[in-house]
Amino acid sequence: MSKEKFEILESTCVPLPLQNIDTDQIVPARFLSATSREGFGENLFRDWRFDKAGNLNPQFVLNNPEFGGKILVAGKNFGSGSSREHAVWAIYDYGFRAVVSSFFADIFKNNALNNGLLPVVVPEEFLSELIDLVRKKPQTIVRIDLMNQVISIPSENRSAGFDINPYRKDCLLRGLDDIDYLLSIKDEIIAFEEKNKK
Amino acid sequence: MEPKTLFDKIWDSHVVRSIKGGPDVLYIDRHYIHEVTSPQAFNGLKKRGIPVFRPARTLATADHNIPTINQDQPIRDLLSRKQVEKLAENCTEHGIEFYGLNHQRNGIVHVIGPELGFTRPGMTIVCGDSHTSTHGAFGTIAFGIGTSEVEMVLATQCILQLKPKRMRITINGTLQKGVTSKDLIMYIISQISTSGATGYFVEYAGQAIRKLSMEARMTVCNMSIEMGARGGLIAPDEETLRYYKNSGAFPENFDWNQMTLQWKDLKSDPDAVFDRELEFNADLISPMITFGTNPGMGVAITESIPSIDKINGDASASFLKSLDYMGFKPGMKLLGHPVDYVFLGSCTNGRIEDLRAFANIVRGRKKAPNVTVLIVPGSKMVERQAREEGLEAILEDAGFRLREPGCSSCLAMNEDKIPPRKYAVSTSNRNFEGRQGPGARTLLASPLTAAAAAITGKITDPREFID
Numbered sequence: 001m002s003k004e005k006f007e008i009l010e011s012t013c014v015p016l017p018l019q020n021i022d023t024d025q026i027v028p029a030r031f032l033s034a035t036s037r038e039g040f041g042e043n044l045f046r047d048w049r050f051d052k053a054g055n056l057n058p059q060f061v062l063n064n065p066e067f068g069g070k071i072l073v074a075g076k077n078f079g080s081g082s083s084r085e086h087a088v089w090a091i092y093d094y095g096f097r098a099v100v101s102s103f104f105a106d107i108f109k110n111n112a113l114n115n116g117l118l119p120v121v122v123p124e125e126f127l128s129e130l131i132d133l134v135r136k137k138p139q140t141i142v143r144i145d146l147m148n149q150v151i152s153i154p155s156e157n158r159s160a161g162f163d164i165n166p167y168r169k170d171c172l173l174r175g176l177d178d179i180d181y182l183l184s185i186k187d188e189i190i191a192f193e194e195k196n197k198k
Numbered sequence: 199m200e201p202k203t204l205f206d207k208i209w210d211s212h213v214v215r216s217i218k219g220g221p222d223v224l225y226i227d228r229h230y231i232h233e234v235t236s237p238q239a240f241n242g243l244k245k246r247g248i249p250v251f252r253p254a255r256t257l258a259t260a261d262h263n264i265p266t267i268n269q270d271q272p273i274r275d276l277l278s279r280k281q282v283e284k285l286a287e288n289c290t291e292h293g294i295e296f297y298g299l300n301h302q303r304n305g306i307v308h309v310i311g312p313e314l315g316f317t318r319p320g321m322t323i324v325c326g327d328s329h330t331s332t333h334g335a336f337g338t339i340a341f342g343i344g345t346s347e348v349e350m351v352l353a354t355q356c357i358l359q360l361k362p363k364r365m366r367i368t369i370n371g372t373l374q375k376g377v378t379s380k381d382l383i384m385y386i387i388s389q390i391s392t393s394g395a396t397g398y399f400v401e402y403a404g405q406a407i408r409k410l411s412m413e414a415r416m417t418v419c420n421m422s423i424e425m426g427a428r429g430g431l432i433a434p435d436e437e438t439l440r441y442y443k444n445s446g447a448f449p450e451n452f453d454w455n456q457m458t459l460q461w462k463d464l465k466s467d468p469d470a471v472f473d474r475e476l477e478f479n480a481d482l483i484s485p486m487i488t489f490g491t492n493p494g495m496g497v498a499i500t501e502s503i504p505s506i507d508k509i510n511g512d513a514s515a516s517f518l519k520s521l522d523y524m525g526f527k528p529g530m531k532l533l534g535h536p537v538d539y540v541f542l543g544s545c546t547n548g549r550i551e552d553l554r555a556f557a558n559i560v561r562g563r564k565k566a567p568n569v570t571v572l573i574v575p576g577s578k579m580v581e582r583q584a585r586e587e588g589l590e591a592i593l594e595d596a597g598f599r600l601r602e603p604g605c606s607s608c609l610a611m612n613e614d615k616i617p618p619r620k621y622a623v624s625t626s627n628r629n630f631e632g633r634q635g636p637g638a639r640t641l642l643a644s645p646l647t648a649a650a651a652a653i654t655g656k657i658t659d660p661r662e663f664i665d
């Protein structure tokens with residue numbers, strides 16, 4: 001099933017400079033009982049966005065009207081912990097299309113790529129510069145060019161390249177899905193099974 | 199022939215096709231599913247109008263959000279009930295074996311897989327749960343996947359994966375009295391951090407690993423994911439065989455020789471090259487406990503929380519935030535700190551051996567009045583065994599109660615939640631903020647340390663109770 005294509009993303013950013021943000025923070029387990037994929041954005045960072053009584057926590061960046069946009073900029077080792085894809089669905093459903101960090105947990109990265117959310121790995125230095133800049137000037141625009149694998153801050157003349165697996169990149173650019181691909185090589189899978197029976 | 203690691207041998211023999219510059223198409227032998235991460239995958243199949251490709255390779259259980267008492271009654275929470283019913287429906291529709299509530303084979307997915315002999319050496323195994331790495335104890339490539347990938351495996355029995363790098367962690371020496379494999383793995387994570395093995399698949403080797411029972415090996419492999427690894431595995435040996443023979447899961451005329459012949463090559467060749475090698479000495483490990491909000495924030499139970507000058511600049515904000523959540527101060531001593539809850543269970547430490555270890559310490563003693571204790575067997579089989587071996591009686595004499603199986607307080611999706619700001623010594627695998635309930639404060643530890651806390655009501659070195 002095709003997804004939204006990812007080519008160039010230009011947006012302001014939301015800075016969340018904590019390290020080791022785990023999937024339990026991104027979407028707490030008590031919200032995992034749903035049987036569909038939609039609506040998880042409401043529970044994104046639930047326990048940071050709201051206090052115990054359910055009131056908005058004005059300190060938390062998502063509740064600060066100064067910040068907004070489709071790019072989440074987060075501290076090192078983002079998305080560690082559980083394999084719940086709900087974490088990615090929540091980030092995507094909330095409106096983000098890319099997460100920038102200096103390091104991502106493996107499963108999170110796979111899940112993100114499988115759902116059209118681009119994880120952009122940048123050097124530590126670039127990350128801390130970006131975070132400082134966005135905190136000072138929330139209106140800063142960041143441009144992510146997937147084709148050329150470059151993330152840039154046009155106003156500052158700063159840019160950095162990022163890595164992405166060529167297959168994954170191609171899927172994102174074309175909005176293609178892994179399952180379509182696997183279904184297309186079903187005969188080969190059956191042949192593999194036959195061969196291994198012996 | 200070029201020498202190969204165990205990991206490479208299993209991986210390479212499961213590659214259906216390699217995409218140039220891209221991932222491998224990997225054939226999956228066993229797929230475990232549960233109620234929480236599968237419904238959206240089945241919805242996906244429906245949308246595409248395709249069936250499950252190889253239903254006999256999939257096994258389903260209900261474990262994540264089920265209650266751990268009164269399992270014979272309908273689940274009270276409506277959403278949870280709906281999720282479990284949905285799983286049952288999906289399994290019936292697609293011809294998948296399903297062990298629901300009260301089924302004598304029900305239990306936590308990573309406990310029942312090995313128990314039922316469904317997990318076997320040399321296999322590739324996936325499940326929509328990160329602790330799938332548990333099965334690596336049997337010499338398998340086992341790893342957690344997301345729901346899109348669950349759909350992928352249901353649809354094609356294959357998954358697209360980039361081949362991880364290989365790491366070997368060798369543990370020499372001998373674990374000392376009162377020190378368990380849980381302490382061993384917590385120690386390693388505290389040394390290399392929660393991202394120390396990201397991008398790697400880890401093979402555990404060395405004398406200390408060889409001496410571990412299968413249950414204890416599963417605890418080690420289980421927590422591989424907590425150091426960022428894709429998974430962990432251990433080459434099968436005599437102990438693996440012993441486990442299967444005792445499991446009762448195989449027919450009487452089962453050909454054990456044939457099985458062991460198949461395993462003969464399931465080990466890393468002597469000259470195999472790993473991308474990274476680490477070594478630890480088991481003699482130096484003490485009972486461990488975590489003080490923070492990730493599994494890497496652990497120390498020997500007799501040590502203090504690090505002081506702030508030990509933490510490098512970048513990490514200090516996260517460190518302080520974490521201690522603030524826990525209600526701790528840098529430099530604080532942990533021994534003697536009061537505990538409100540104790541949780542014995544999960545796929546990390548909810549097996550029979552864990553219950554035995556706990557029972558051994560509490561035998562003839564009494565539960566501390568200030569603690570609430572949840573003892574949750576990992577499966578129906580463990581529950582039955584605990585009863586038959588007389589462990590339940592020992593627990594009851596000491597003032598505890600054996601609950602029914604499930605994930606329970608490990609992720610607190612059901613009602614087994616730790617209340618805000620309460621301290622829980624927990625044998626599970628994650629101490630993230632809110633993991634055991636909103637505001638709950640988790641201290642990860644071994645079943646022995648959990649037992650010591652359950653009878654003293656505070657953080658206690660379990661070696662005090664072991665002669």
Ligand code: SF4
Nearest residue numbers: 329544545605608609
């Ligand atoms: S016990 Fe915890 S870690 Fe294990 S399968 Fe259940 S939720 Fe996952």
